[in-house]
Amino acid sequence: MSGQPIHIVGGGLAGCEAAWQAAESGASVVLHEMRPLVATAAHQTELLAELVCSNSFRADDWAHNAVGLLHEEMRRLGSLIMACADRAQTPAGGALAVDRDAFATAVTGAITNHPRITLAREEVAYPPADWANVIIATGPLTSPALAEAILARTGEDALAFFDAIAPIVNVDSIDMGVAWKQSRYDKAGPGGDGADYINCPLDRAGYDAFIDALLAGPKTEFKAWEEAPYFEACLPIEVMAERGRETPRHGPMKPVGLTNPHNPTVKPYAVVQLRQDNALGTLWNMVGFQTKLKHGAQTEIFRMIPGLEHAVFARLGGIHRNTFLNSPRLLDGALRLKIDPRLRFAGQVTGVEGYVESAAIGLLAGRMATAEAFGCPFTPPPFTTALGALLNHVTGGGLAGVGQSFQPMNINYGLLPPLEEPPSAGGAKRGGRGERGRMRKYALSLRALRDIDAWRGAEVLAA
Ligand SMILES: Cc1cc2nc3c(=O)[nH]c(=O)nc-3n(C[C@H](O)[C@H](O)[C@H](O)COP(=O)(O)OP(=O)(O)OC[C@H]3O[C@@H](n4cnc5c(N)ncnc54)[C@H](O)[C@@H]3O)c2cc1C
Numbered sequence: 257m258s259g260q261p262i263h264i265v266g267g268g269l270a271g272c273e274a275a276w277q278a279a280e281s282g283a284s285v286v287l288h289e290m291r292p293l294v295a296t297a298a299h300q301t302e303l304l305a306e307l308v309c310s311n312s313f314r315a316d317d318w319a320h321n322a323v324g325l326l327h328e329e330m331r332r333l334g335s336l337i338m339a340c341a342d343r344a345q346t347p348a349g350g351a352l353a354v355d356r357d358a359f360a361t362a363v364t365g366a367i368t369n370h371p372r373i374t375l376a377r378e379e380v381a382y383p384p385a386d387w388a389n390v391i392i393a394t395g396p397l398t399s400p401a402l403a404e405a406i407l408a409r410t411g412e413d414a415l416a417f418f419d420a421i422a423p424i425v426n427v428d429s430i431d432m433g434v435a436w437k438q439s440r441y442d443k444a445g446p447g448g449d450g451a452d453y454i455n456c457p458l459d460r461a462g463y464d465a466f467i468d469a470l471l472a473g474p475k476t477e478f479k480a481w482e483e484a485p486y487f488e489a490c491l492p493i494e495v496m497a498e499r500g501r502e503t504p505r506h507g508p509m510k511p512v513g514l515t516n517p518h519n520p521t522v523k524p525y526a527v528v529q530l531r532q533d534n535a536l537g538t539l540w541n542m543v544g545f546q547t548k549l550k551h552g553a554q555t556e557i558f559r560m561i562p563g564l565e566h567a568v569f570a571r572l573g574g575i576h577r578n579t580f581l582n583s584p585r586l587l588d589g590a591l592r593l594k595i596d597p598r599l600r601f602a603g604q605v606t607g608v609e610g611y612v613e614s615a616a617i618g619l620l621a622g623r624m625a626t627a628e629a630f631g632c633p634f635t636p637p638p639f640t641t642a643l644g645a646l647l648n649h650v651t652g653g654g655l656a657g658v659g660q661s662f663q664p665m666n667i668n669y670g671l672l673p674p675l676e677e678p679p680s681a682g683g684a685k686r687g688g689r690g691e692r693g694r695m696r697k698y699a700l701s702l703r704a705l706r707d708i709d710a711w712r713g714a715e716v717l718a719a
Contacts, residue, residue, distance in 0.1 A: 261286045262625045264391045265380045265402070267304040269337055269611050270603025270618030271393035272363050276336035277622030279372040283629050287367065290379035296397035298421070298574075303360035304367055304375075305337065309421045310541065311533050313341050313612050316352040316446050318705070320697045322667045326612055326642040327352065329708045330619060333643075336366055337615040346532050347452045350445030355534050381405060383599060389629055391621050393602040395614070398579050409595065410586055421575070422545045423554060424533055426568040430454060430540070433518070435563035440513035453531055454540055456563035457516050457524035458509070466526075466560050467501050470494040473553040476575055492548045492575075508544025528561050539570050547573035580607045584652025590624050590634065591617070591651065600625055606650045609666045616643055616667075617650065623715075635715075641708045645671035672700050 262278050264271045267289030275287045292302035299306050315321035318328035330338045341352060344359035367373055382405040383390045394402055435456045442450040458466060470493060496503045505511070509526040516524055530540035547554060551572045559565050583606045586593060591606065593599040602621035603614040620636070620643060627634035637644035646667050665671070675696065 260388050260629075261374075262389045262391065262622075262629055263288065263383060263387045264393060264622075265383065266392065266394040266398075266603065267291075267367070267375070268393060268395045268603060269305050269615040270395070270621070271391070272305045272367055273335060273337045273615040273618035274391050274393060274602050274622030274625070275367060275373050276370070277334070277619050278626045278629075279370050280334060281623065281626040283372065283626045285373045286376055287373055288376045288378055288380050290377070290399060293377055294379045294399060296399075298397060301357075301360065303357075303364050305340075305363035306360045307354070307356045307611060309546070311346070311353050311356045312348060312531065313352040313354065314610070315350055317350055319701050320694055322642060322669045322671075322697075323610070323612055325701045325704055326616055326646070326667050328705065329637075329641055329643050330612075330616060332705075332708060333619060333712060335615065335619055336363060337611075337618075340366065345447045346534070346537075347448040348445070348531055349439035349443050349448045349450070349452045351531075352447065353531060355536075357534070388598050389600075389625050390598055391600045391602050391618075391625055392605065393614075393618055393621070394605055396579055396604045398605055403579055406581075410581075410593070421571075421573050422542050422547070423558065423569050423573045424539050424541045424571040425530060425564065426570055427454075427538055427540050429564075429566050429568040430456075430530070431563045431565065436517050438514055442513075453529045453543070454563075455514055455516070455524075456528040456530070456561050457511075457519075458526040458528070458562060459522075460525045462560070462562060463505065463509075463526045464501075466557070467497050467504070469557045469560060470497045470549075473557050474550045476548045476550055491546065492573075493545050494547060494549060504544075528564070545573065548575040549573065580605055583607045583650045587651055589636065589651050591621050591647075607665075608646060608650060613646060613667055616646055619643070620647055635711075637711045638707045639673055641704045641711065642667050642672070643708065644711075645673075669697055669700055672704065675699055675703065 261284040264275050264285060264287045267287050271287060275285045279285050289304060291299055298308040313327065314323045316327055317324040327338055340359050340362040341354050343362055344354040346353050346355050368375055379399055379401065381401040435454050437451040437454055439448060439450050439452045444450040473494065475494065493504060493508070496507055505526045509528060511524045511527045514527055529543040531543050533539040533541045549557065554572050555569060559567055581601060587601060587606065588594050591600045591602060593601065600621050602618045606617055608614055608617055624634050636647055639645050639648050649665055649671050
């Protein structure tokens with residue numbers, strides 16, 4: 257290995273995973289994190305890997321869900337982020353949700369105690385010329401100084417857009433004489449018991465009045481960014497309502513798979529769900545209720561929801577900026593900046609969406625940087641794996657031509673190449689469309705896990 261450490265800028269989900277992967281492979285790492293010296297618009301602590309909004313890593317079902325598959329691949333590759341998430345798990349039906357403080361504390365402890373990682377609390381305005389092997393993992397809230405420096409060198413326009421945070425409610429203030437606990441379809445999942453969500457029912461008149469209030473409520477406006485697109489996975493609830501009065505009822509407010517025990521013969525017209533946000537179970541977040549409503553209006557409007565009439569909000573919703581690179585144009589297949597290949601990018605700034613996806617790109621970047629430090633070739637995981645498919649999306653393999661517009665994306669089965677053979681014809685014929693879809697996902701997942709195991713094995717042999 258060259259005498260130089262790998263410098264990683266940004267101690268978020270991606271930077272911590274990259275640091276861990278590199279250090280565990282024998283490389284020396286310096287991790288540079290600017291908090292608490294320089295704040296971001298969303299982080300509230302000085303912990304590494306802080307989750308800025310939802311406490312969910314989404315579905316944990318590797319057999320039928322693409323993000324669950326990504327979880328499993330990462331676990332098999334010794335992911336720090338997944339190990340800490342598993343340890344900090346809170347009940348959430350089929351999802352992997354975590355106690356955010358326990359999770360970030362565990363990651364911070366693992367990083368600071370690692371003998372080959374040095375943590376430097378400082379802002380990096382631009383990596384100095386004598387840093388030969390650098391990973392930039394500064395996330396959607398990259399400090400303005402660094403963002404401007406990158407823009408000045410690339411000449412590319414980075415895209416900025418709104419991103420919204422959902423409110424969190426004190427559980428004691430929820431009226432359980434009106435609300436009830438149940439997971440959709442009573443699904444228990446790996447960490448839950450089938451009753452992991454608090455549900456608040458709305459009838460038709462209540463729903464209509466609520467939508468009217470959402471549409472009329474005063475919003476925070478950012479004139480300079482008005483043309484910017486929203487982060488689709490985190491669309492504000494009032495923006496959903498603007499797209500159509502019934503849209504929230506087909507999204508986060510859908511009433512399916514739930515029976516109100518206070519009124520079992522009447523199906524609610526819509527439902528607001530809250531999910532446990534901390535291990536103590538004292539705080540619950542309003543699922544899918546990211547918002548850019550002004551704070552005063554949020555309190556007034558969300559108290560219209562039956563069961564939340566006296567809600568005490570531990571945190572109200574908010575709105576923030578998100579920045580990402582035009583990666584297919586700027587980065588090579590190993591995530592390096594084409595015009596300055598000593599700089600490699602990782603995490604959400606590369607144009608993936610979400611905690612898990614950001615950590616996944618961190619995992620790959622950490623291994624790539626280590627291979628480079630030891631002068632070894634690096635073969636990326638095949639596109640048939642969730643990790644390989646995500647990398648392919650970021651580095652442009654998924655686009656017909658790099659001239660096309662690049663949009664950030666969550667992992668999904670659509671990014672994986674189709675199966676060589678459709679799943680078992682007999683079973684597919686017997687089942688309906690839904691069943692065939694499940695079988696296809698299962699077959700894609702099995703292929704991915706077979707291929708990630710083979711790739712991992714080859715990596716070990718090459719080392
Ligand atoms: C408001 C908001 C809400 C979101 N909600 C969700 C959600 O609900 N679910 C979800 O999956 N994803 C959500 N996201 C996306 C989420 O932020 C990312 O998925 C994830 O945190 C990205 O990981 P990362 O490591 O790339 O960046 P981050 O986790 O943001 O880490 C980047 C780190 O770099 C540091 N940094 C920045 N610039 C510098 C610099 N110049 N020098 C040194 N350090 C620097 C920052 O302080 C930060 O610690 C949200 C994002 C925002 C902004």
